[in-house]
Amino acid sequence: MKRKSLIILALLLPLQIIFIKIIANYPRFVETWYSKILYPEISRIMRMSLGILPFSLGDFLYAFLIILLIRWLIIRIRQRFKNPKKWLLEALATLSIIYACFNIFWGYNYYRLPLHQSLGIENEYSTEELIKLTESLISRSNSIHSELAENDSVKIDMPYDKNELFNITIEGYTNISNEFPELIYEGESLKRSLYSIPLSYMGFNGYLNPLTNEAQVNTIIVPYKIPTTASHEIGHQLGFAKENEANFIACLATMNHPDPYFKYSGFTFALSYCLNELYRRDKDKAEKIMETIHPGILANYREVQEFWIDHQNPFEPMFQVIYNRYLIANNQAEGMKSYSYVVALLVNYFEDPESRFQL
Structure with missing residues (x-):
């Protein structure tokens, strides 16, 4: 040159x-x-x-x-x-x-505009509103778990291989595109990452390549997590760059999915965010409300936690710090802490959980 x-x-x-x-x-x-x-x-x-x-x-x-x-x-x-x-x-x-x-x-x-402004909803909420949504999510998660499991103590295993999981993920976007035309997903480009093993030791579920617009999923993670991870990466592809907003869209795509296994993954994913926030605000209430969750759901949570424990490495904190700085540099002032914004979106979008949950 x-x-x-x-x-x-x-x-x-x-x-x-x-x-x-x-x-x-x-x-x-x-x-x-x-x-x-x-x-x-x-x-x-x-x-x-x-x-x-x-x-x-x-x-x-x-x-x-x-x-x-x-x-x-x-x-x-x-x-x-x-x-x-x-x-x-x-x-x-x-x-x-x-x-x-x-x-x-x-x-x-x-x-771009924050997602709550695009949706025309608030981004503040009370602890009482959080408790209401958390209880609704528990009720719905328990109900779906009962449909899929022999008893309430059995964890749910996905009955699909990883290629099937990718194909079925796309159906969730087809299902919600009527309410959200901006989530119409044409020209699928959802792929297995060639770097799934190093990604696991770095602590990442997947990523979008901004130079090719391909969504990569770490396919050695627990299969139960692939529906929300793949939906999250599609959210990035559709232009929702912020992590918290892509997570909220992943909740919508899976909670509205026609497949009960994907529904289960989505509802328990949303529930995990609400439980973490409730635990931060009111530890006693969170511990009490967790007693109403089916043991099988908690077993799925432990399965995911054990996967990441098994893949810890001394350099993971460094990768997390680098990624945190990346988020801050790209208009996410609170870095990885901004993930709590997912709860604000969930609480305000599902302001009337009983009507929203007729899925």
């Missing part, structure tokens, strides 16, 4: 950062022009073109970029980092291109 082009690309990097800082103050503009007009077309084209591949092109792209980075570092070390004007310019130009692709292909969604 010519030096003049490198200089232009390098100078565009700080300009892009300044532009992001400015546009973050105009979420309605981002919502209207990017998230609802430009991005859906970008996403649909990428999904329809890459979704036909039986493997994740994005995973190979990551591997290719890492190999190039290692090669670049080896060359720089051998040359003892001589001629910094040249290699620093090349590095900044490359970062500028990657940063532009990240934002244009997906990243601007971080700066």
